[in-house]
Each structure stands twice: as C-alpha cells, then as structure tokens.
Amino acid sequence: MRRxxxxxxxxxxxxxxxxxxAQHSRVRLVTKNTIVESSSSYxxxxxxxVLGTQDRFSKHIxxxxxxxxxxxxxxxxxxxxxxxxxxxxxxxxxxVQFSLDPRGKLDLTREGGHSKRxxxxxxxxxxxxxxxALIAAVRHHPNIRIQENELAIDLIKRRNxxxxxxxxxxxYYADAVVIATGGAGxxxxxxxxxxxxxGDGVAxxxxxxxxxxxxxFIQFHPTAYYLxxxxxxxxxxxxxxxxxxxxxxxxxxxxxxxxxxxxxxxxVYRQQRNGLVYLDFRHRSxxxxxxxxxxxxxxxxxxxxxxxKDLIPITPVAHYLCGGVHTxxxxxxxLPGLYVIGEAxxxxxxxxxxxxxxxxxxxxxxxxxxxxxxxxxxxHHQHFKAKKMNLPKPDDTSIGLRQQLQNVMWEAxxxxxxxxxxxxxxxxxxxxxxxLDPRQVELRNMAIVAEAVxxxxxxxxxxxxxxxxxx
Ligand code: FAD
Ligand code: SIN
Numbered sequence: 001m002r003r004x005x006x007x008x009x010x011x012x013x014x015x016x017x018x019x020x021x022a023q024h025s026r027v028r029l030v031t032k033n034t035i036v037e038s039s040s041s042y043x044x045x046x047x048x049x050v051l052g053t054q055d056r057f058s059k060h061i062x063x064x065x066x067x068x069x070x071x072x073x074x075x076x077x078x079x080x081x082x083x084x085x086x087x088x089x090x091x092x093x094x095x096v097q098f099s100l101d102p103r104g105k106l107d108l109t110r111e112g113g114h115s116k117r118x119x120x121x122x123x124x125x126x127x128x129x130x131x132x133a134l135i136a137a138v139r140h141h142p143n144i145r146i147q148e149n150e151l152a153i154d155l156i157k158r159r160n161x162x163x164x165x166x167x168x169x170x171x172y173y174a175d176a177v178v179i180a181t182g183g184a185g186x187x188x189x190x191x192x193x194x195x196x197x198x199g200d201g202v203a204x205x206x207x208x209x210x211x212x213x214x215x216x217f218i219q220f221h222p223t224a225y226y227l228x229x230x231x232x233x234x235x236x237x238x239x240x241x242x243x244x245x246x247x248x249x250x251x252x253x254x255x256x257x258x259x260x261x262x263x264x265x266x267x268v269y270r271q272q273r274n275g276l277v278y279l280d281f282r283h284r285s286x287x288x289x290x291x292x293x294x295x296x297x298x299x300x301x302x303x304x305x306x307x308x309k310d311l312i313p314i315t316p317v318a319h320y321l322c323g324g325v326h327t328x329x330x331x332x333x334x335l336p337g338l339y340v341i342g343e344a345x346x347x348x349x350x351x352x353x354x355x356x357x358x359x360x361x362x363x364x365x366x367x368x369x370x371x372x373x374x375x376x377x378x379x380h381h382q383h384f385k386a387k388k389m390n391l392p393k394p395d396d397t398s399i400g401l402r403q404q405l406q407n408v409m410w411e412a413x414x415x416x417x418x419x420x421x422x423x424x425x426x427x428x429x430x431x432x433x434x435x436l437d438p439r440q441v442e443l444r445n446m447a448i449v450a451e452a453v454x455x456x457x458x459x460x461x462x463x464x465x466x467x468x469x470x471x
Contacts, residue, residue, distance in 0.1 A: 001379040002026050006165050006174040008152045008201060011038035012127070013342025013363035014180030015134035020371030021178075022143040028174070029144060030167055032151040035135055037196050039182050039343065040360070043127025044236035044295065045111055046119040047091075047364070048357040049084035052108050055116040057081050064358060067113040067260040068322075068351020069465040071214075076329060076348040080358075080365045087364040088120055094133045098122055110241035111356035113260035119357045124236050124293045127360070152181070152200065153389065153441055155208040155338065162208065162337035163381075170386040175379055176339055178331070178370060179205060180363075183321035183343040184449045186442075188414075189406035190317040192221055192234045198442040199449035201344040205325040206448060211334040213346040214323025215449070216456035216467045219354055220415050221319035222246075222264040223279055225300065225312055232317045233299055235279055237261070237356050242292065243284065247311065249275025262353045262466040265316040269415045278311035316415060320359060322350040322466065323456070331370030339374070341366045352465020391439050402443055405432050405450055413454050417469045422458040429454060 003025035007014050010031035018027045031037075050060050060081045065072055088106075092098065098120045101107040108117040122129035138144050147167075156164035156171060164173040181201030185193025206212060223239070223246075224232035240246070240257040246264070248254050248271045255267040271277045281289060286308045290297050297307060305312060325333050325340040327347055333340050342363045349362050392398070412425025433447040463469050 001382070003374070003377065003379040004028065004174045004382045005176045005178060005374060006030065006172050007178040007180055008165065009038070009180035009182060009342070010035045011040035011180060011182050011342055011363065012130055012134065012360055013367045014178070015131065015138050016364055017178055017180060017341055017367035017371050018138050018144050019134065019141065020368055021374055022141045024375050025143070025175075027144045028147060028172060029138065030147045030150050030152055030165065033149060033196050035146060035148055036131055037194060038131070039185070039193050039197055040127045040363070041131045042192070042194060042234070043360055044124045044234055045238045045357050046109060046121030046126045047088065047360045048114065048119050048355065049088045049361065050081065050118055051085055051088065051106060051120065052117060055118050059115050060118060063114050064349070064355045065351065067353050067355035069353060070351065071464060072351030073348025079329065080349050080362060083365050084361050087361070087368065091130060091133065094137055096122065096130055096133045109238045110258070111237040112240065112258045112264060113355045119238070121238065124238065124295045130360070151391070151441060152204065155204050157208055157335075160335065162335050168389045168391065170384055170388070173381055173383050175377055175382065176337060176374055178339040178341060179325065179344050180342045180367070181344050184446070185318050187406065187409050187446050187450045187453070188318035189403065189410050190224070190226065190232050190315070192224055192232060192317055192319045198446050200442065200445045201340065202321075202324055203445035203448040205333060205335070205338065205340060206452060208335060208338070210338060211326045212324060212452060213326045214352070214456070215321070215453045216460050217322035217350070217352050217465055218318055218413065218453060219261060219320035219322055219466045220265040220316040222261055222268045222316045223314045224317040226315040226317070227303065227313070232315070235296060235312065235314060236293070239279065239281060239293065239296070244279050244281040246314070247278045247280050249277070260353055261356065262468070265415055265466075266468060268314065268316050272315065276313050277315070279314050280311050281307045282309060282311070284308065320354055322352065322354050327366070329369060330373035331366050332373070339370050341370050352467060389439070391441060392437065398440055398443055401432055401435065402446070405429060405443070405447055409450050409453070413450070413457055415468065417457055417467070418471050419458065419469070422454050425454045426451060426458065
C-alpha cells in the first residue's frame with residue numbers, strides 16, 4: 001500500500017509540500033476556495049535569502065533575531081537561513097522568473113530590518129508568480145489529487161493520534177495530515193489577508209488539543225493603502241526599501257522608514273492621532289516606479305493616484321500571525337499524525353516580530369523538511385467515508401457577529417494593548433462564541449483564534465516585539 005498524505009491549503013506551503021510529498025506518496029490537496037486563493041498569491045515584496053557576494057548567513061541570522069526581539073529559536077533561525085538558497089534555486093528550476101538587475105543577475109531588493117539587499121522578487125507580484133509555477137507543477141503530477149472548494153472542518157483523532165480529516169464532503173482517513181491553512185488576518189477588520197484566511201487550521205488544531213505558541217504576536221504592516229469602505233491594499237515594504245518616505249500630516253518625515261515593522265507601525269499609528277499619514281515616492285520617475293512596482297502602480301491608478309505625483313494615504317493593518325501551532329523542525333505538532341507548516345505553524349523562526357520576506361522562506365523550508373520527514377512514516381489505514389455537511393449561508397446576524405468580533409479585536413488586540421482592554425475583549429469574544437452555531441465553521445474558528453490571541457496577550461504583561469502593552 002502506498003502512503004497517503006492529506007494537505008489542507010493551497011498557499012505556497014501547501015503546494016510546495018504537495019509537490020515534494022508526491023515523490024514518495026499519494027497526496028490529496030484540499031483547499032476551501034479555488035486553488036489560487038491564499039495570502040501567498042498576494043505576496044509582493046519577495047523571499048529573503050543570502051545570495052549576494054556582500055552578504056553572509058550570519059547577517060541574515062542577526063537581522064532575523066533583532067527583528068524578533070531575540071525571542072526566536074536560534075537553531076531554527078540558523079537552519080532556515082542556511083537552507084534558503086537551495087529553495088530559491090528549486091523555484092527557478094520550476095520556472096519562476098525572478099526579476100533581474102541590468103547585469104542579468106538576480107535583483108536583490110531591501111526591506112525593513114535587513115542590513116543587506118537579499119530579497120528576490122518578481123516585480124511586486126512575487127507570490128502570484130511562485131503560486132503559478134507551483135500550481136502548474138502540482139496540476140501535472142499524477143500522484144496529486146486537487147480538491148478545490150472543499151472546506152476542512154475538523155481533525156479526526158483516535159487515541160490521541162490524528163488519523164484523518166473531516167471536510168464538508170466526508171471523512172478522509174490518511175497516514176498524515178498536514179495543515180497549511182495560513183494565518184488569521186480576518187479576525188481583524190483591517191487586514192492585508194484575503195477572505196479565506198480565517199484561522200481554520202489553528203482552530204482545528206487547538207480543538208484537537210495541539211499546543212500553540214506566541215499567538216499574541218500579531219504583526220501589523222505599517223503601509224496599507226486605505227480608503228474607508230474599501231478592502232486595504234498592501235503597499236509593499238520594498239517601496240521603502242527602494243527609497244520611499246513616510247510623511248505626517250505636516251509633510252514631515254517622522255521615523256526611519258527601514259526599521260522593523262513593529263516600530264514603524266506604532267510610529268505611524270501615533271502620527272495618525274494628528275492627521276493622515278502618507279507614503280511619498282514623488283522623488284522617483286514614473287518609468288522606474290511603473291517597471292519596479294507595476295501591481296501597486298496599477299491599483300493606485302484605479303483611484304486616479306500616481307506614485308510619482310501623489311502622496312498616498314496609508315495606515316497600519318493586521319498582516320501576519322507570528323505564532324501558531326507549535327512544531328519541531330520536521331513540521332511535527334505535539335499531536336502524533338498532525339504536521340503544520342507555513343503561517344499556521346510556530347517554528348520559532350520569527351520570535352516576537354517577523355523579519356520582512358522571511359515568511360515565504362519559512363513556507364518553503366518547512367514544506368520541504370516535512371515532506372522529507374514523511375518518507376519515514378508507514379502506510380496504514382486509508383479510506384474515505386462520504387458524509388456531506390450542509391452549512392448555513394451567512395445571514396445578517398452572522399455578518400453582524402463577524403464584524404463585532406473584528407471590531408473587538410481591533411480595539412482590544414490591536415497595535416497598542418492594555419490589561420483592561422484585553423480583559424473585556426476576552427469576555428466579549430467568549431460571549432460571541434457562546435452565541436454561535438458550530439456549523440458556522442469559519443466564524444467559530446475566528447472566534448477560537450481571537451480568544452487564544454487575546455488570552456496570550458493578557459498573559460504576556462511586558463511589551464515585546466509586535467506585542468505592545470501600555471499597562
Ligand atoms: P496561505 O498562502 O494563506 O494559504 C492558506 C491556504 O489554506 C489557502 O489556500 C486557503 O484557502 C486554505 N484554507 C484555509 N482554511 C481552509 C480550510 N478550512 N479548508 C480548506 N482550505 C483552507 N511574506 C513574505 O515572505 N514575503 C512577501 O512579500 C509577503 N507579502 C505579503 C503580502 C500580502 C498582501 C500578504 C497577505 C502576506 C504577505 N506575506 C509575505 C506573508 C506571506 O504571504 C504568508 O505568510 C504566506 O503566504 C502564508 O502561506 P501559507 O501557505 O502558510 O498560507
Ligand atoms: C511586503 O511586501 O511589504 C510584505 C513583505 C512581507 O510580509 O514579508
């Protein structure tokens with residue numbers, strides 16, 4: 001019998017893991033929307049790796065630790081940094097055409113917290129390019145079965161071991177379940193994350209009894225373009241890496257734009273008390289900006305704004321879950337049979353605040369390490385039992401509860417937190433949870449993760465990294 005691995009999620013972690021697992025196992029890739037829908041597809045800045053002659057592993061390690069307020073696992077940081085270049089090469093071999101400099105070498109850009117230029121990118125649409133290459137490879141692989149528009153509901157456990165996955169279509173019993181469901185940005189009203197990112201995998205793992213860590217460290221990205229009533233749109237940190245300024249309502253620069261994100265976000269947030277804050281790239285030419293940042297340029301053009309002429313209004317928004325389901329360096333969670341990779345995992349790489357462009361890197365490294373580890377496991381019992389689950393459609397009440405939950409999170413678990421705010425936030429989230437029908441799957445998952453974030457934030461009394469408390 002051949003081993004069967006079920007992977008949940010089709011972001012870069014899930015796709016890369018599927019492709020590598022398919023070398024030795026049959027893979028079922030379950031994803032709740034179309035295969036492209038994920039945070040990965042919207043990633044702009046790029047992937048960090050030591051590739052330049054001026055750079056050193058020790059510098060990337062040092063930058064990662066500094067950004068993470070030294071709350072990181074040093075061993076994990078070291079192995080991720082050292083394994084990075086081989087995965088960039090693997091992506092190139094799969095056909096990803098990273099942007100090149102005028103000499104025909106990889107164009108390395110810079111973002112906040114990096115002491116060197118070390119970020120490979122495809123203009124400002126890196127995630128889309130990597131996803132496309134991985135999707136093409138996965139679609140053509142005879143050992144991978146892709147199941148789109150299939151929501152995973154829960155893990156199946158037998159005697160403290162995860163033995164399968166329940167989805168809206170039924171029960172899949174498999175040799176290993178890999179959660180690659182991404183973060184939980186949707187628990188906030190303002191986020192860069194797409195609507196599918198509702199914390200499902202983290203909530204499933206918590207319900208099953210897996211250990212999670214560092215959930216209080218929610219990273220807020222300092223520069224989203226935001227107009228009231230519209231979904232925020234990320235203005236990549238690479239804009240600042242290439243020289244864009246931040247200006248307050250008086251037109252003055254107020255912060256070193258290339259500090260790690262937590263510091264810049266708080267600084268922008270404070271300036272917003274006095275008025276609008278802007279990104280300013282008017283000192284660069286249209287041809288440079290259009291060529292280097294075509295996605296951002298075109299999005300702003302829809303609102304009749306141009307980077308070379310206009311100040312662009314910005315705001316910090318929820319961006320990244322630094323913690324997650326705790327795993328070892330083979331993707332193993334505390335529950336036998338359950339593996340977690342990508343943003344849903346806590347590997348110890350990011351510490352208290354993730355360094356820019358280290359997330360896609362973490363997805364690649366741990367997808368690969370997990371796939372490798374899975375060659376060691378035996379094939380057991382595999383089968384599928386169909387049982388369709390009918391879920392209620394969102395109605396005014398559930399939409400209202402979702403907004404209520406998001407607003408509680410912005411107030412209580414936002415950029416600046418307090419003991420009183422967190423305490424009342426936990427109570428409010430619990431009250432929302434109590435009123436939910438368990439078949440409101442995503443909303444229930446959001447509430448579970450929201451409560452876990454607030455509880456963790458309440459326990460950590462001192463500010464650290466992107467967890468900032470006034471009392
Ligand atoms: P995702 O890419 O979020 O994929 C999760 C997948 O799981 C999706 O396919 C989703 O549909 C599926 N799923 C979720 N729940 C279920 C369920 N219940 N059942 C079935 N399927 C489910 N990081 C960088 O390193 N560099 C960058 O330049 C960068 N830019 C970014 C820009 C934006 C706008 C955003 C939002 C993030 C960015 N990040 C960047 C962060 C990075 O993109 C993410 O952390 C990373 O892509 C997460 O990948 P993932 O595979 O873990 O999860
Ligand atoms: C960005 O392009 O600013 C996002 C990069 C990241 O999240 O690492």
